[in-house]
Amino acid sequence: QKEVEQNSGPLSVPEGAIASLNCTYSDRGSQSFFWYRQYSGKSPELIMFIYSNGDKEDGRFTAQLNKASQYVSLLIRDSQPSDSATYLCAVNTGAAGNKLTFGGGTRVLVKP
């Protein structure tokens, strides 16, 4: 079982719709959860981070965390063509919690 798992996609959404991305993780000790956006050929860009169970909203983005189910999600509201990218879920892992492990990423395509 991989430490951090995501559906690879592509997730195709029409412009203006909500994109819903999911991520599961295996390490029950993980405390920090991050979503990164990566455009092709570019480096990952931090979008959101969440540490506590529940929802966290920032603009059009909402991160949701459920530690009991070992599940973290990202909602993108009012999706725009510029949101087309690969979204990487990342979780702190390791005995000291000092490693950031990435899921395989979900490719999102927003169609005008």
Added chain:
Amino acid sequence: DTEVTQTPKHLVMGMTNKKSLKCEQHMGHRAMYWYKQKAKKPPELMFVYSYEKLSINESVPSRFSPECPNSSLLNLHLHALQPEDSALYLCASSQGPLFDYSPLHFGNGTRLTVT
């Protein structure tokens, strides 16, 4: 623009060459990281420096040698690489170690090609 600066942006080297990748941050961050990313794959952790000391080495081959001269600088020395080492090398920094809930901020990366 990213606050983590990596040089060079692109590097082509032969298998017998010695080269270095450089990373600099001026955010006062105390943890720095090297990741390797192959095409269509997620970043893979190579090394973690915390307070200028190597805290994690993910069993990386010795042809990759990290160095942290001070809290703002991180180098990755390359020697006798193989073509399969061609990848995007990403440097990142965080305010503190991850267990202090610090997000990673990535540089723009160095695209390395080994011929």
